[in-house]
Amino acid sequence: MAQKKMGRPKSDNPLKDRIFVLVSDETKAQLNKCTEVLNTTRSDVVRKGIKRIYDDLEK
Template identity: 55%
Template structure:
C-alpha cells in the first residue's frame, strides 16, 4: 500500500532558504515600523529592500 503525502504541495516560488541576521534595537524598530505601514511581514520588507538596492545598483 502506498503512502499518501499529507499537506499542501510546495508552490513554485516557495522560499526555502533561511537567512538569520543580527540587528540592533533601532534597526528592529525601523523594520517593524515599515512592516506595519506596509501591512506585511518583516521578511517581505527585507525582500523588498534587497530588490530595491539591487535595482538601484543596475
C-alpha cells in the first residue's frame, strides 16, 4: 500500500503569483502599523485592501 505524502495539503485557491510594488517610506510605515494592529502579515493586509476596493467597485 502506498504511503500518503507528507506536507501541506493542496489549496482550492493556491497563491502562486507574485506582485512586486515600490512604496515610499511613509506607505511602508503605514503597512507595518497595519500588520502590528491586525496581527497579520503584509500580504494579508494587501489582499484585504484589494478585496475592499474591489467590493466597493462592485456596488
